[in-house]
Amino acid sequence: MTDHAKPEVPAFDWPEFPAGLVWLVGAGPGDPGLLSLLGLHALRQADVVIHDALVNPQILEWRKQGAQAEYAGKRGGRPSADQRDISARLVELAKAGKRVLRLKGGDPFVFGRGGEEVQTLLDADVPVRVTPGVSAGIGGLAYAGIPVTHRLTNQVVTFLTGHDLKNDTTPSIDWQAIARGSPVLVMYMALRHIDRIAARLIEAGRAKEEPVAVVTNATLPNMKVLETTLATCAADVVETGLTAPAIICVGKVVSLRAMTDWLGSSEG
Structure with a gap:
């Protein structure tokens, strides 16, 4: 240039x-x-x-x-x-x-x-x-047509990482408290452990049919968005072949994408 x-x-x-x-x-x-x-x-x-x-x-x-x-x-x-x-x-x-x-x-x-x-x-x-x-947890989701807050769905959003210093699924996180207290979860670096994270959230009381979005290469021309559920997200990620970098959103705001996908972003 x-x-x-x-x-x-x-x-x-x-x-x-x-x-x-x-x-x-x-x-x-x-x-x-x-x-x-x-x-x-x-x-x-x-x-x-x-x-x-x-x-x-x-x-x-x-x-x-x-x-x-x-x-x-x-x-x-x-x-x-x-x-x-x-x-x-x-x-x-x-x-x-x-x-x-x-x-x-x-x-x-x-x-x-x-x-x-x-x-x-x-x-x-x-x-x-x-x-x-x-941050990808805000800007990346915005490009995918997902508002992290909406007054009809949530007044709280929680940002968390999907692994700790040892690349484990953050054992220090109180999954029970997060599952009960935050209607919307935005997860960074969580794709590798999405199966275990989803299982822990379901065990903690989140609904199996709760909407989940996996956004890869957020804001770029090759961005992909997978809309799925908490029960099926791990299998769907494997089936679609999505790879990092990815941002994952759990909560009702994902369903708003049907009305707010301003970019018309690609499905995974």
Whole structure:
């Protein structure tokens, strides 16, 4: 992409990006247009961009000429960069006087380990700035035509991760309490354990016929949406061959998609 084809940052009193600072930016769930103007400003100033696996490559093309791009992706079940190594690399580059952009998919502080990285950086006396991004649990579902809240269905929504540090199904989660207390559940990184999660929710009292949506590659042209139920979701995921990255929504808001699927997104 030629430089003149890159989006321009409009005139504004933008914050400075001094040498030695690490700027954490949420790139959103995939669609490049969901990157914020602050994120674009940082991208056009950075000397080095340390990016996650789910950052759209088109966004990386918007970095300034000569800026270095380093991959630091983490994907469940695949060889991935160690989080300690990633944090140490951020410190190393900042101490070398680089303007370091840590570009993360979704939002840095929503199941994105951004908090851990900020802790490490501040402990090392490295200045930090954080710019939030559109989280897949909100933006990805919106592209699928699913509102996470609707006054006719729910006043509560719960966001949770489908696995813990050991890639287990988060044994620390009180499934009984969540099943009783939250009418809508939005689950990140849960596809691998969807069979066990669904079984636990049913055991905790959720209806077997409760609507479930599985959204893969959210906000991208190849997005797929599977509408299913709690009882059949695991088998349907296997039958359709859906793979990560995926966001899963459980609750009556999924049924609203028949009236709110503004994009006409594809079925899995």
